């Protein structure tokens with residue numbers, strides 16, 4: 001059956017809607033976490049019970065199936081505490097509402113303070129890295145040096161000088177939350193926000209960390225190695241998750257984006273995973289056929305030029321191109337043959353050519 005919501009609100013099973021509402025208000029005020037008699041767990045439970053019983057349709061469902069039914073579907077507990085306060089203001093808890101309304105919290109200018117968290121994600125970093133043509137083809141390991149925000153080693157990110165005295169935060173009286181009232185189209189909306197003084201921690205350290213000044217993070221030059229995968233191309237970006245700037249107060253780090261610049265090659269042009277190069281041969285070699293040595297990305301190799309090869313003819317060498325980023329195979333190497341036509345022939349050469357009659 002799960003929880004007995006009637007018992008939680010202290011009403012009988014045949015209580016009227018009005019009675020349920022009244023009971024909820026009374027208990028919600030009693031256990032509101034900001035009250036001296038507050039109890040967050042109880043407050044949440046009361047909210048949950050009211051979500052189930054305050055709505056006649058849900059109440060009928062609850063009467064029939066109990067609370068387990070709803071929990072399985074993310075039911076009653078999902079809506080968090082949304083109640084009408086004593087002066088007609090709405091009070092609700094952003095932590096619970098956040099999941100339901102998505103960016104609803106932003107409407108009131110608190111950002112997404114999900115879970116009352118004081119943490120903040122670190123910034124992403126974008127840097128440009130230049131590598132050579134062959135390094136891009138075969139992959140390379142590069143040393144990166146970044147001046148970035150890192151978690152303070154001395155205080156491990158909490159901003160307190162190790163060993164210093166810990167006091168309760170005055171601003172929020174140790175709850176880590178403050179109540180703010182905002183005017184909106186719904187009337188005055190009272191919201192809970194993370195205490196800006198202690199950032200939700202509820203405590204203050206008597207002495208700030210001397211290394212980071214209390215921010216929990218500081219700038220530092222960090223050197224590390226990055227493996228650039230074989231097949232990367234000019235203009236492509238590598239994302240290194242978590243290698244960006246450290247988040248403050250233990251928040252997750254941002255990402256590092258490496259924008260790749262690849263120096264051009266003197267020999268090869270590249271299109272995706274295919275390589276292109278050209279080679280010159282003489283008129284006689286083109287006519288009679290020959291074997292020549294060409295430059296490939298893996299080193300020199302010999303190709304056969306058949307007799308009667310025309311200038312501009314392309315020869316395709318399968319699998320001699322750039323290794324594919326996904327690790328499956330390689331592109332091709334396309335070699336274009338350019339036939340050199342002789343110039344400045346002397347009289348004898350001219351006569352000989354003419355005598356061939358071709």
Ligand SMILES: [Zn+2]
Pocket residue numbers: 152153154155156157159160209210211212213214215216217
């Ligand atoms: Zn520190």
Ligand SMILES: [Zn+2]
Pocket residue numbers: 169170171172173174175176177195196197198199200201202203
């Ligand atoms: Zn505080």
